[in-house]
Amino acid sequence: MNGTLRVGLVGWGAIGRAVGTALTEHRIPGAELVCVVDNRPLGDAAPAPQVSFDEALERCDLIVEAAGQGVVREWGERVLASGTDLLIASTGALTDEELSERLRAAGPGRVYFTGGAVGGLDLLQAVRSLGPLDEVRLTTTKLPGTLEQPWMDEELLSRLRSATGPVEVMCGTAREVPVKFPKSTNVAASVALAVGDLDAVRVRVVADPGAHHTRHVVEASGAHGSYRFDVAHLPDPANPATSQVVPHAVLRSLAALAGRTGQIL
Template sequence: MARGAERRIGVLGHGAIGSLVAAQIAAGHVAGGVLEGVILRRRQDLPYEQFSLDEALERCDMIVECAGQQAVREHAVRILEAGADLLVISVGVMADREFAARLELAGPGRLYFSSGAVGGLDLLASGARMGAFSEVVITTRKLPATLAQPWMSQAQRTELESSAAPVEVYSGSARQAAQQFPKSLNVAAAVALAVGNWDVVSVRLLADPDAALTEHVIEARGASGEYSFSIRNQPSAHNPRTSGVVPWAVLRSLETALGARGGLL
């Protein structure tokens, strides 16, 4: 891309994250990018062009995924093979070893991941370059109703949603966490990608009826030092599963990936 040229952006998905991301790009708030259109499952009354993925790939330089792990699974390889770059927010899809291996080989488009709801990933990734992490734990606390999953029994869901006190819903590996809670624990995958080792990251998930804010606490110990990041996000007004800051994280990631101006890396 010539310096100063604007890259054409397609936004995949138009829910809590995608709607804000599309509106901000359309309003000219992302340096180096213009909104070419949105890729939806069903047409909606929106002030932007709506196109199929095939049309988007003819016209866009970058696709921003805001649609969920399944959408990444369905479309990512085709996007990268068509030569468009892809920014992914549903990072947990990388927990699938076979799919992740396919994505690593796909190109010439470049694959980016957004930091999403959590922070400290820059320091963890810097530390991982210095030496290995020996232990990383992420503890997430969310409202019970946001954590019910299709694979849970009715009894499990009822117990989850009726508990008056915090309940541990999951304790185990980051890989399994990102797959069992695909709309709630993408953050576990983001931490695993930052430290460059899925096997060292463990996850605790708590359903807490008093969790007005969504909490993620990341504790890590390794060659570079010991770290503790405590994050308490306001949930999105449009989707209580998602932290409200996530679309803004996507916009920050997008602007960084476009590289039209300098700034904090």
């Protein structure tokens, strides 16, 4: 692309701070942080002006969502309709197929998704062109405290809090699980995006008090081959529900969009 990519960042949490700091330090050549959107007054905490969403659309070529699924639902289509591109970190929002279809159809802005804490999505997307996969399984293992949710009953909460080893918290499809764990299971939606079928991806969520690393194991098989990706990340100290690597996945996506050569696409 020509010129500098003007980036607006939505969310100044664990992911947003890491992304915004890297942009401010010019670690992504060709990309510049021009504003931050957050529902809290940030004062001098942010290295770029804090503005309204409407003003961000006027200033930016690209909006980076780092604030949760609600932002994607509320603002996604409007961003794209304004002609601004959108990079989504909270892919769990795309378990709403109607929203997913509307975002893909919206424009003239373009929508992109970052792979976040799991690898192999590019390969699964390529394999999908050969034909459907017969089986896709994801097992996500995290610390119990990061998985507690308001909908859980006392029996399940007690099992989580008293666990001395792995405890299965939920088993379902990539359509069902991210809705129940909106801050912890974007990986399930990302895998489903790669294979093109929310219902084809079976997901197990496991709580383990010994899980010093957040672990995602993807297993897929079909007529053309079998695939297994096993990743283990340190949780982010500021937000243990996400992995330390997630903002760096966002930055890798930004580097590709800014035109950095040598990228694996």
